[in-house]
Amino acid sequence: MNARDRMNRRDLQTTNPAIGSRLPEFRLDLWHSTARPAILPSRTMPESTQDLLQTTSPPLSQQSASRTSASDAPVELVLTGSGTSVGVPVVGCDCAVCRSEDVRNHRTRSGVFVRAPQGEFVIDTGPEMRLQLLQNGASLIRAAVFTHGHADHIVGLDDLRLFSFRLDDEIPLFCEEPVEETIRQMFSYAFGDRSTLAHRFATPRFRFERIKPGQTFELLGLSLTPLRLHHGDLPVLGFRTGNVAFCTDVSTIPTETRGLLQDLDVLILGALRYKPHPTHLHVDGAIRLAQQLKPRRTILTHMAHDLDYQTLADELPDGIEPGYDNLVIQLRTGDRPA
């Protein structure tokens, strides 16, 4: 098998994880590849921000957002990253999961991409943001929503600056105040005096939108309800839209939030590993919680290299399954949060 065939097989495997997930050459590619990764686009992108500004006319912000999604376009949520903060494989680790040929054990950092009725947005912007967007055919991200300010959930934010150029507008960042503070520190170049910056057209344009637990807001044709969760001692957010909820970094769910997690079709729930952890649910804790909340389907995410996809899938009770990168969940737009 030559390098091109290998790349094509890898591409197929990566985009269709459920189909023939064993790929003997994959690990070799992952560690020793000199070929161009299959997920890079074949087309070339404009080289500078000036090119972007000049080639985007008229500004997309002056067009109707709904023009970008036809009425019969899918409204869906994609679990773009199912991995814990260091990802899987872990660099330098030769455990069975990190060496696994099953692509469902290859986990990028946690995040969600949503194709809403009036455009695309993401929940969290982890370090593989750009690659995740390419992998899932994203075209124009119009907003980002944040669960919390840990690095594995925000350090990819700069990858959204492209869209502020395309839209000729600020990208709204929906978050709580502590997350705004972290983003302002980490991305200080995006919030300084633009007139004094040497390359001011290259800086991202963001604006903050405050959200609060339990206060539903509308975003691109979907209703989103922020859900208070506890991630160790840190108050963080999960989100519910219709009958789907995303609760990634969580160790306990307060009573007032449990009422907002009833009658779910799908609960995406963090489960780090088999052993208990001070700031994340472990597998048994996630199972207990799922059995209390009774969603029709629970999908585990934010998983470390302790968890082998197939082993875990075989062990879990009915209705609970491990997630994997690029898993797609259809959304029913008519639904309202409970």
Ligand SMILES: [Zn+2]
């Ligand atoms: Zn995390």
Ligand SMILES: [Zn+2]
């Ligand atoms: Zn490992």
Ligand SMILES: [Zn+2]
């Ligand atoms: Zn976290």
